[in-house]
Amino acid sequence: MKLKLIITCFLCSIAFGFAQNSGSIKGKIVDKKTNEPLPYVNIILKDNDKIVTGGVTTEDGNFAINKLGLQKYTIEIQFIGYTTVVKNIDLTADANQNLGTIAILEDVSELKDVEVVAERSNMVQKIDRKVINVGKDLIASGTTASEIMNNIPTVSIDPQTKEISMRGNSNVRVLIDGKPSNVSVEQLLQQIPSASIKQIELITNPSAKYNPEGMSGIINIILHKNSQDGFNGSINTGVTFGITPKTNSALNMNYRVGKVNFYTNYGFNHGINANNGFVDSERPTQENRQDFNFRNKNNSHLLKLGMDYYINDKNTLSAYTNQSFTYGSGTGLTTVVYDDPIANSNTTQLFGSNGDNKNQTYDVVYKHDFDKKDENLELQFNYSHTENDENTVYDETISNPTFNFDRTNLVKGTTDYFQFNADYVNPITETTKLELGVETRIQNSGNHFNDINPSFTSANNSFEFGRNIYSAYANVGKQIGKWSGQLGVRLEYFDLDADFAINETNPSFNDAQNISDDLFTAYPSAFLTYTANDKNSFNFNYSRRVDRPSIGQISPIREWTTPLMESRGNPGLVPQFTNSFEVNYTRNTKIGSITSGVFYRSISDEISRTVYNDPNNPNRNILSYDNFDNNDAFGIETSGNLKFTKWWSVNASADVYFKTAKGTVQNASTNALENAEVDVTTFNTRINNSFTATKDLRFQLFGMYRGKDRGLQYDRMEMYKMDIGATYNILKGKGTITARYNDVFENMNFAFDGNIPFRQQGAFYWESQTFYVGFNYIFGGGKNRALARKQRDANETQSGGGMF
Template sequence: MKNLNRIIVLLFLFLGLSNFAQNGPPTFTKIKVTGKIIAKKNNQPLEDATITLKNQKNPKAISGGITNSKGEFDADVIPGVYDITIDFISFKSINITGKNITEKTSLGTIALEDDASQLNEVVIRSEKSTVEIKLDKKVYNVGQDMMVKGGTVSDVLDNIPSVSVDTEGNVSLRGSDNIRILIDGRPSYAVNIAEALRQLPADAIDKVEVITNPSARYDAEGGSGILNIILKKGKNKGFNGTLIASGGIPETYGLSANVNYKTEKLNYFSTVGYNSRTNEGGGKTNSEYFNPDKSTKNFLDEDRETQRTRDGFNGRAGVEWTVAPNTYWTNALNYENNTGNTNDVINYQNYDATHNFTGTTYRLNNGDTNSENISYTSNLIKNFNDKGHKLTVDATLSRDNDDSQSIITGSQNYNNTLNNQVQKQAQIQADYVLPIGEGSQFEAGYKGSFGDLNNQYYVLDEQGTRIPNLSNTLEYKENINALYSQYGFKKNKFSYLFGLRWEDTNIHVNLLDNNDFNTKKYNNFFPSAFISYELSDQSNITTSYSKRLTRPRGRFMNPAVNYSSNVNIFQGNPDLDPSLTNKFDVGYIKRWDKVTFNTSAYFEDTKDVFSFVRSPTGDEVNGVPVIKSQPINLGKEQKYGFEFTLNYTPFKIWRVNSNFNLYNVKTTGEHSYTDTKGNLIVQNLDNQANTWFARINSKLTLPYKIDWQLSAMYNGEQKTAQGKNLDQFSMNTAFSKDLFKDKATLAFNISDILNSRIMRSYTYLDNQTSYSEMQFRKRQFNLSFTYRFNKAKNEKEKNQAPKNDSGNDGDFPG
């Protein structure tokens, strides 16, 4: 009953605000009412507590608000006498009657008591808002998304507006893969981030922060923005948790558990999971080759069938210690171990100039992989008072081993490739937040990141002899030191946030086999600015600017040759320089009773942008030219676009949200290289292209309380400097049903219903034209069963310690 009352109060609050917006502003000035809500038992702020003010003489004149992460609220009311109600789940309500408000009023700090009679019976059926809009980021709560039950983090990200994941697991934001991915505010140091995201189970995720234009408090890395994945960490007292079992076709199954035990001073949390996945995929590349006079030389069709199996274990355990009422220390250990096998078969069909069949060959790549990652994190929060004055210190140590071996056999050759990568990383970070007066806040901090990667790569011939020009040993060391400060304040309807970050980078790229040592040192200032104007209680407009940097890493800089195909190869470039981006964004948000509309226009100007180029090497295999794909610093890229997100709830049982992104990309630059015959080749790579992306998601409650979710995604065609990428469409669906008095949930989902998620592209070179298709994962069916013990579905956590989800996230005041 108490939950129903709270929902009714919120409903009347929204109706009152809607009525106010429709009738226009009154003839007299509004008055601001402020205050703070805390838990009486431990003086901790209560986020999302509801404050309702009802005018005694005009019942339609309802105002109010919801507290922020510091427990603070403010509301605008017309002068009059009000009845005030303060509500928070599992706490006793407070009612203030007959409060005469004629001038700016502070209700002070209001302490709520536990309502013991409600603790054992509360179940909130309404879900938390899908998205929270903050000044410098959007926070998407994904815990109840049926579409990702039994899935992975990659599946979660692929359901987030503005974010997309391609068939190979690469993540992009607003159409760009130039982004930084964080987990709990810290970089993921996995050697292969795409594979790491596919191994982490979806049920370990609490929410995802999308930061398209980061402020100075965040790393400068990520030219197009940052994705911060927040993992679950229970806060409910006592012993509670969730168990999830899943299975699917193609053969996929997993078992995971999130368990939590909380006492007065200690909170033990853990996540453990095992999954085994089989991904079936494939593709083809059909090429036509030309003579110097542009006449047809011959044709080659490549058909590829791929099966990847992965077995993964991940475990995370930690404890949060309330050292003192205002001091919290959290330590956690994370361990991941993944093994896998890849069976990749390529059949080559050869044709002459008139397309008459001349013969066939094959190439079989049978590879085994094993990776092990262990990391330790420590986080200390010291609150100097209850007004946001605090110091946060973070430390991280990690080590990642990634080994792989492939045996490549073919009609005329045999090779064995060995790859061993060891990456070590240490990070220390300190952040200080100081509120200054009402609505103002100063922040400053330091971050040091120190990494070391050693990569040994060998290609062996039929006699087991190392092939020198295809093998190498890479040593990569990266040390980054950063300082930042920012100041935010609120004045009338304007909110401001200005910051400056300085980063000093020292990188060593050493090829040990040939004593090729390279050092790259640079330091940069990264300013940021955010200005928001509150048009009304339901709408505001925001403009922002930041300078960003993207450092080349991983496979981009590793000169090891990807040898899975002997005519289409990939090779990294250790001489890549970082790219710098200036980002501008103007956003607008409007809320109605059933609709939330959020839109933005953006512009990005990048120099030394990374781009992949395909170039003939000058070599041939059975008369077929060998084409190498390699990243380069192209020159300059300018991108401008328009994006909107629409959330619509036409009925209580139906919710629809959609996202649309349209952008134009213009690149200018050329690429010069010398082929194996000593010829200097110059490629003009100027290009301008328009493309768009759209996603729609619908969730409907059917009879018998069965939830149905359906989503569809479309990527438009895009022209590239050397061809074009064709459009792509896919659909997913899911059904779920709560069982055993809502203690359990059974969910069934189908990924890629139409089996249409295929990357298709054309490439046009001087001596070759190719059409390619690639499908990393075919249609999948998955069934999952979730059981919750001592924990109600969607239960609102209470008595929470001050948040620090994003590592150094001091929320802007107001």
């Protein structure tokens, strides 16, 4: 009997394989109540529960599936928010069947489960990136993007400088909705309310389609918007209680009618941050203790307005604008007390600062779909303008003998950025795809810095910075059986012209420098994926990347100053190039997926920090940058998204990095500059547990550990914390109350201990222990346009040069 069954199945499969593909099915889908046609409805064709093919309805609700074998099928009509309709079709009796108009009924109970923000964050591993879908648990972990980044795998935020790093390296490119911003990364992450974030993409080894800047890769932050019919949206608001209270709110609204979709997102962040710290310095003959107290008030507004116009089935026009406004003020007190106050003068510095940052971005995208499936052309225009103003007043008192002087820093900066892209995708065959693109990026920045100091040397400094980049890329992808690969190259011409002018009342300090550079470079990339089966897949990839010196890194103009330290750039910096290799393995199990990876980087002309004595003040150090010899770095990381039981699920990650830190330090005894290097091993781990108590009540338990990190001057001590939280659904699932207690045991602080160039240790503290309570509410109604949302999300995050 077994033999007969095998032979029968074999003959049936042969008969099916040679069946004439001449059958067809067509029809029209409408709403049962309104009789309106429904576009983007999924039509699935099955043979004994096995999916054979499918399609999607057009704007007028019609669908057609051709080239079908003459046999019996089951057709399923699926649409989010509607009851699924199942029909049996027999093409052996009638090869070309017209099902006519099929009316489907809206399922109100299903619509209640469609949420704008998920309860729990989850991570999806894709071929070239990790995608973090931000849930209410991450929103509750911090009021800004900067605060929730510390809960993201492979990402870290320095608690004092707010500098972001990925895989232990700070050379990271941050994008918003796939677009660059003129605002500095540190400031940008402070402006974005966490409730406005939909997804965070981690692209550790981008292909040739992406711009090559950033040794560690790209972090793309995607803001909320949706595409439901009618008027609908959500509001998310919360308060964080620490030393001072802070608010974080976001309003998302959408209105779609006919072929036009309008959407808006408004985020507001307000609060006062209190920080303090100390540094004990054992510099010979100048032993001292520095104490710092800072209090900063911040008001941030982020407004996004956009629309999509679906001209017809083949053409779409999209446009949006981002408008952000940040108003900040702060006060600070720095005291320097020497062990020997007679030989050295104690110093007290009080400062008050006011700053305004305004950024406006305008973006237009036109997309044309050709008759061939997945063949399309996309054109994008992007322009942004940024203004950054600062007014800081320093009041410094020096004892022995007592002397007081004031200093005022006035900074006014502007940046204009223009970007044009054209991207073309052509699936030459079912297994071969060609991608082509060109891009132009033009950036012009200006900065005027006035240091008004009646008692000493005053300065009136300025710079003009222009950078043009022209590039073209090509990618060819091929799939053969279980193997799929992609080869690409990006060609780029880089042109830089910058003028720096230092004008001080002391003529000996005056200087004018022009920096120019032009470079033509090729950036190749290669990806290879082997899918052994549904449970196991391997990915190998390579790319060449560049880190070009930023304005701050090359500007010789003073950036900031304290009684014992000053920061300025190095005009002689050259670009740093990196060859990056990765191997990743993904294992799908019954309880979830686990991804593990190994990476290696070969770095040339590495850019790193350098510290040396101020030649005009032997008691002050200059913090700057320099190029060093070639370097290597590698690491191992693993992450998992697991569901152990119906009531317990876990997102967890762990990583370990190995690198050699290089730089220049100054010998405290001889004042000579010396090259230094140190081998570094850093271990990090995070775990986020979610416990489902009832249908409406969930609990979260989060823990993180960041291991000790060695540096040239000091070792950063380990950091760790634990958070607990809960969410409760109300108002028939449309509302959610969230509560979270961060850093339960108040362990988080930045502590260091060092011996170079002299013995020093210290710690910095911030409002790490906080309590958050928030409320999320979904309002409005309408039918979910699943495919339209998918298409627009692809426009936001698509990996072509047209977006990056």
